Amino acid sequence: MAQRNYKATGINLKGMPMGEADRLVTVLTKEYGLVRAIAPGARKHKSKLAGRSGLFVVNEALFVKGKSLDKLVQAETVRSFPGLSKDLAKLTASQYLAEIVLSLALSEQPQEELYYLLIEHLARIEAATTANVLPCLAQATFHLLALAGVAPEVHRCCLSRSPLDIDLSNPNWRVAFSVCSGGAVTLEEIERLESEHLQEIEQRIATARNEFSANEETVEYATWPDYDSAQPSATVPIATQRNRSVRPALQKQVTKDITNRLGIVTHLTAAELALMQQLSKPELILSKVSSTSDPHFEPMSGTMKEGILLSSPKPTNSTLQAAGPHRMWRHIEQALRQYAQYQLDRPIRSAALIDTCFTPSTHAARA
Known part of the structure; x- marks a missing residue:
């Protein structure tokens, strides 16, 4: 960034008004990491930068280096995510990820992996059904933490380092989730x-x-x-x-x-830990959750049905009644949220709205 003008491809993660008509944008670029720049006149209705400085818009941009803040002088949109703004849950989940990325990204250093990872997960959230937003958000959070090198350990006990043998047939099987130890801890x-x-x-x-x-002689x-x-x-x-x-x-x-x-924040059931173990994989196999039937396990070994990992042996009836997929994913997301906040040493402000979007009553109304 020694030159005065520089080009970069980036996605807008944050924007706020500045002055009478300008907008201050924070952009994650492949080439230079986080760039904070002023988009002059972007809040004017007829400005060419108005739409291009919007949230989650990907631009090929031209910046002019300034003393304290750079200036965004040209932008050509190459991708956007219009589906995110049409659903409050999807928009909130995307802002949630943006907060994590803003905490992880560096300035004046290439951030290509982080850039492409965020783009991929925003696309997944945009394409997901509302019922599958939480699983997509949980996996995106896990992948971002993994890229930063601080993903929770969910395959071995963090203290004994022994493998975690999940017993899906036992409804009382539990494992503690510790943010200080770095993940799962056996009881x-x-x-x-x-x-x-x-x-x-x-x-x-x-x-x-x-x-x-010794100093007393009587009882x-x-x-x-x-x-x-x-x-x-x-x-x-x-x-x-x-x-x-x-x-x-x-x-x-x-x-x-x-x-x-x-730092034990919660306890995970066998099914919840099995789900969390799947988050490290590139893909989650999710099917559309039916709005007319109650979530339940299907006898299909080695697959996921409605967001729940299925494995032999088949879960018992008490397991089926204890937790549906929506409730389980809420619990997993909340555990990962507390872990991420501990690792990043800052709160995720969008999390409060996530709770509002995915309360049981709200979810039932959306279904």
Whole structure:
């Protein structure tokens, strides 16, 4: 970018008014990464830059380098995504991806892979049915994180590194999803950490009690109801009273401490983890969700029907009743969202509108 004028092919990711008629646009270009430029007069009705400076428009553009901000002086549109603006869910999902890309992209460096990846997923969202927007959004988020080198680990436990053996026949099978550890963590590993932490605390308590007892020559007693005896009350040491109430509270606090330490944001079912494992693949095999039938599994091994991975053995009836595809994809997207926000160290503002677009009542009304 040493020359004063330069050409680049890029997609508009952000725009905001500037001055009386100008627009400040942020463009992801293949050649130079993120470019922030002023589009002079772009807010005038008859301006040639009016449509070309719109959101998610791909242009072959000519920029003039400035002291603080560059200037967009010419643009020739090569592609646009008109279908995104016709559906609120699709537009919101696209803005969601734009926020992630804005956090990942660099300036004054080629960003060709990121550029083409975003274009591909915007095209998928535009072509998707409303019911399949969430699966497309989840996979796009996963692919963007993978390109940045921070995709969540969903095939092995992040702590033990042992493979995750999914049991689709067990409706109670669960795995924790940890943003701090980097992905999936088995419940066995969490129990092990909780046990170690509990033993450590109990050892410190025992040490403190021994030191206290060494300075005391008498044992203090108090009246405590004894429900195992016929008498209305019995004399029990205060230490016994404390042990009866402290242990459950201590266990609860230990669980909370480990959850906070690992950054566990949710737990995934077997079907949800199986779906998340598919997100790393180039394509999701999705069929149009029927608006007249309830989502359900089909006995087709190794395929996806209505956004749900199908695998042998066939899921049980309790599994079928527990979660439909829409609910599962909402849960997966929310888990990936929290993971992305942790990795990017910033909130995804469009996520609030995603929640509004895909609440159960809204989804039922759209179906």
